[in-house]
Amino acid sequence: MIKEILPNFFQIRVPLPRNPLGHLNAYLIKSFEKNLLIDTGLNSPEAFEVLCHDLSEIGVELQMLTDILFTHFHIDHIGMIPRFKQLSKNHNLWIHHTEKELLSSIVKDFSNYLDSMKRFLEASDAPATLVNNLQKFHPAFFTPEAYEEIARTAHPLIDGQKISLGDYHFQVLWTPGHSPGHICLYEPYFKVLISGDHILPTITPHVSQFMADTNPLKDYLKSLRKVESLDVKLVLPAHEKSFMNLSERVKQLRNHHKQRLKEVLNHLSVESLSPYNLASKIQWNVNYKSWNNFPPFQKYLALGETMSHLTFLEKRGLVKRVFSHQKILYEI
Ligand SMILES: [Zn+2]
Ligand SMILES: [Zn+2]
Structure with a gap:
């Protein structure tokens, strides 16, 4: 399913088979020189078919994609990459440098x-x-090729970096917590925020710790503050539906974690x-x-x-x- 959010800016609903999240929202931004895809979906034939079909409807065949950016390294966002690689070699991959470093250390010794x-x-x-x-x-152990491809070839992004396509000028916002190198993309003129899995409209994004010497919940709460006061009309999440009440949703998420902390103490x-x-x-x-x-x-x-x-x-x-x-x- 395709939705034109703004001129040459599309949301594509990619199914996530056997996954309770149901679907991933990929975003395509078309311009004269470049075609950027944000997130892909799981490594499944069914999902790949939907994505290719919808891209083609928009007028962007797979070989015409110049850039693919990932909001973070989770498999529902990067999993499809090995399929792209088989059919097209024309695109650059982009991910925050922290995710690239993490994937590089993982693939070095699985x-x-x-x-x-x-x-x-x-x-x-x-x-x-x-x-x-x-x-x-x-x-993580189902599609090691996706990890390997990103570790080897992705260009590292940094906080504050600008990404311009046609009329759109995005700022990369590093928002660690849900994953260590999660990013959101903010377009200040059109007042849209591509929020990845950092902020979802009804599901509480997962914030977990599996590595010693990290404090992901502290990072996540700090990253909520980072986006809370942005001038945003529309939030474009990676799952569920687009929504408008960013600061209200941030308050709810903060409150959820406060309650959970209380529950733990109790x-x-x-x-x-x-x-x-x-x-x-x-x-x-x-x-x-x-x-x-x-x-x-x-x-x-x-x-x-x-x-x-x-x-x-x-x-x-x-x-x-x-x-x-x-x-x-x-x-x-
Ligand atoms: Zn995720
Ligand atoms: Zn996700």
């Missing part, structure tokens, strides 16, 4: 990446079934808990009867989200980490 994630899960008290099956349910005021046990007690906004019904990937995401909140509280001195029988427990 087994080390897997091991470090497993160690992190083990320390969080995740059960062996979850730890040992990580590569079976984690999408549980820890009763007893010391490992991150995994705490994750199983949190009220997640999902359609599963109980924690035991969560599929492995949902448990993994819930654990990452719990960790980001625990780390945020720990860095503020509100909870502390203790070791008991070789397990990490958090307490007040």
Whole structure:
């Protein structure tokens, strides 16, 4: 489905098969010299067919794409890249330099990446079934070619960089949190914000921690402040529908995390808990009867989200980490 947002500026709805998000919004900006695609979709034949069909309807065949930019490295945004590569060699890839560096270190040693994630899960008290099956349910291990292609060929973007096409002049806004090198694109004259997964209209973007020495929730809240007061008429997210009330939505998201932090503190005021046990007690906004019904990937995401909140509280001195029988427990 194609929607013309502004002249020569299109939103393309790309299906995400077997993914609860339903679809990805890719954006195409057409100009005399360049055709820029923002985000792609998963590596699926069905999604690729839709995207190629819609591009063709707009008058941009695959070979005519000159630039492909990714808001961040998640697989629903970059996964289709190996398919593009087979059919066209004319485009440049663009991603924030932090994502490029992250992907470069992952592809240099995929087994080390897997091991470090497993160690992190083990320390969080995740059960062996979850730890040992990580590569079976984690999408990062489904399309390593996409990671490799971006690590090898993408041009690195920096915060504040300008991207001009025809009448449009975008500013790159580095908004870490949902991923370390997430970016939004802001067009100040037309007052539009391509928000990627940083801000979605009803879903709360996932903010998780799977690497030691990071504080993604602190980054995310700071990145909310960065976009909150921009003069924006229309927000163009990577999932769900376009929306208008940016500052109101930012308030809701901030409030959601405040409530979740309170919930974590409430549980820890009763007893010391490992991150995994705490994750199983949190009220997640999902359609599963109980924690035991969560599929492995949902448990993994819930654990990452719990960790980001625990780390945020720990860095503020509100909870502390203790070791008991070789397990990490958090307490007040
Ligand atoms: Zn994402
Ligand atoms: Zn996404």
